[in-house]
Amino acid sequence: MLRYTLVRLLGAIPTLLLVIVLAFLMVHAAPGGPFDAERALPADIEANIARAYHLDEPLPQQFLRYLSGLLQGDLGPSYRYRDYTVNDLIGTAFPVSLKLGAMAMLLAVMVGVSAGSAAALRQGSYFDRTVMAFSMTGISIPVFVVAPLLVLLFAVKLQWLPAGWSSTTSASRIVLPVITLALPQIAYISRLTRASMIDVLGRDFIRTARAQGLGTMTVVRLHALRPAMLPVLSYMGPAIAAILTGSVVVEEIFGIPGLGQFFVRGALNRDYTLVLGIVVFYAALIVLLNLVVDILYGVIDPRVRRR
Amino acid sequence: MSLFSNRTVRVSGGIIFAIATVALLGPWLSPNDYLSTNFDRLLSPPTLDGARFFGTDDLGRDLFVRTMLGIRVTLVVAIVASLVSLVIGVAYGAVAGFVGGRIDAAMMRAVDTLYALPFIFFVILLMVAFERNFLLIFIAIGAVNWLDMARIVRGQTLSLREREFVEAARVMGVSPARIVFRHIAPNLLGIVVVYVTLTIPQAILVESFLSFLGLGVQEPQTSLGTLVDAGVSQMEGSTWTLLIPGGLLALILMSFNFLGDGLRDVFDARQET
Numbered sequence: 001m002l003r004y005t006l007v008r009l010l011g012a013i014p015t016l017l018l019v020i021v022l023a024f025l026m027v028h029a030a031p032g033g034p035f036d037a038e039r040a041l042p043a044d045i046e047a048n049i050a051r052a053y054h055l056d057e058p059l060p061q062q063f064l065r066y067l068s069g070l071l072q073g074d075l076g077p078s079y080r081y082r083d084y085t086v087n088d089l090i091g092t093a094f095p096v097s098l099k100l101g102a103m104a105m106l107l108a109v110m111v112g113v114s115a116g117s118a119a120a121l122r123q124g125s126y127f128d129r130t131v132m133a134f135s136m137t138g139i140s141i142p143v144f145v146v147a148p149l150l151v152l153l154f155a156v157k158l159q160w161l162p163a164g165w166s167s168t169t170s171a172s173r174i175v176l177p178v179i180t181l182a183l184p185q186i187a188y189i190s191r192l193t194r195a196s197m198i199d200v201l202g203r204d205f206i207r208t209a210r211a212q213g214l215g216t217m218t219v220v221r222l223h224a225l226r227p228a229m230l231p232v233l234s235y236m237g238p239a240i241a242a243i244l245t246g247s248v249v250v251e252e253i254f255g256i257p258g259l260g261q262f263f264v265r266g267a268l269n270r271d272y273t274l275v276l277g278i279v280v281f282y283a284a285l286i287v288l289l290n291l292v293v294d295i296l297y298g299v300i301d302p303r304v305r306r307r
Numbered sequence: 308m309s310l311f312s313n314r315t316v317r318v319s320g321g322i323i324f325a326i327a328t329v330a331l332l333g334p335w336l337s338p339n340d341y342l343s344t345n346f347d348r349l350l351s352p353p354t355l356d357g358a359r360f361f362g363t364d365d366l367g368r369d370l371f372v373r374t375m376l377g378i379r380v381t382l383v384v385a386i387v388a389s390l391v392s393l394v395i396g397v398a399y400g401a402v403a404g405f406v407g408g409r410i411d412a413a414m415m416r417a418v419d420t421l422y423a424l425p426f427i428f429f430v431i432l433l434m435v436a437f438e439r440n441f442l443l444i445f446i447a448i449g450a451v452n453w454l455d456m457a458r459i460v461r462g463q464t465l466s467l468r469e470r471e472f473v474e475a476a477r478v479m480g481v482s483p484a485r486i487v488f489r490h491i492a493p494n495l496l497g498i499v500v501v502y503v504t505l506t507i508p509q510a511i512l513v514e515s516f517l518s519f520l521g522l523g524v525q526e527p528q529t530s531l532g533t534l535v536d537a538g539v540s541q542m543e544g545s546t547w548t549l550l551i552p553g554g555l556l557a558l559i560l561m562s563f564n565f566l567g568d569g570l571r572d573v574f575d576a577r578q579e580t
Contacts, residue, residue, distance in 0.1 A: 152549070
């Protein structure tokens, strides 16, 4: 198990390096500099700024400088937020995004797995068809359409929940963002669970368990749930990426000061170091979480471990 | 044709055809145009009067014509992006599957590596770096979506490679490149059609996502994502500015998803017989 984890960790290094190189080149290939102003600055001031940020060095040297900073966990200074380093900005914004994403993921797995399993047990019933219709709709409607609709309904018309982040400090402000972020994942996970549960319930060992006189709930809990969870687990990787992407939109719409909002602002402001830093951070996060999913796979399915 | 005997294919295909036709002819038949502002009717609700079926936006521009133009842009972007991913994916997958061995393993390892990248952030980066170039949106989205296609095509090619007609071609001295493109590629058609149908909604989603963030199609041009973005800021007083483009976007995405599902059923059934 330890060996497996180590090999996977080493395997992640080329991926991360590729991300860093691609993102670095893209940012530096951009026409126009981050310090271009409306009025042209005197040449010696521009030269000073360039020297302060090491922009006057040749590109390979800049890259090595960035890489060695990364190895020490330093993402460099922000070009736009004066006196802040990218580390500072990520440090303040990430906990907000993490809370949002983790809650959405938890909600999605809980609701998706229960709804999918229940639908599989009553295949073809009214309930089953309702769940599947909801799921197809949930997959098809983009987050940035769902979010304003929920705000319109629950915040503007019914006034049950706050629409924005800064309008209140109460815990209720996180309800709408979390639901918005979780909805498409609930849709995917319930579909996946239903399909794999139907598949598992048709296998011989389930028939044996039933023949021994076990009740439906016991069969599902003790025998069916674990193998049925494997496809859901392998979907966790893409789900994590989807939640990160979705949180960019959700943070924009609800005005949440998370990482996604900093990313979009950074992109629009040409704050290259910030954007680069967030991409590298996200990539490392995705690679790490995928690794966790792979290890969990081994925990749930012992056959994977033995290979 | 068994294609149209499947109800899902018929209904979803019909909806897409209808929307595309109206989007194509609507702006041409409408007395209004997408640019003229009218300050006497800012944010007026949908009405039959003057063929303003979808009302007007905050500058008094006719939303019916703008929405139809938005659908055109969205569909064109999606189709071109899907074609880009089709060409890359089929070429890559077919070569990997046909050559096999160590080269195949290396090529598929590269695909696995690329899967782990946070692509959407790269697309955003690309849009920022290259000034929101319209052509680039196509290429960027296409470059993101070819991975699934490459995997599926490779799997199919692996099994096709062992079939008699490929062996026969090889015995007759046909060059490997010719075998891949003239003998194997046509046999991939069915599965490729299914996956292109499923790639289109993904491309639509990426395009509208970028436009929603203000990084995609720029004013006065428009797309469904741009319209939804504008609708969000007007939704409190004028719900139609959000509901109409949002609803149409969802309808188009749903139709393509159902169409892909239906086509997969049709082709699976054909393969079983």
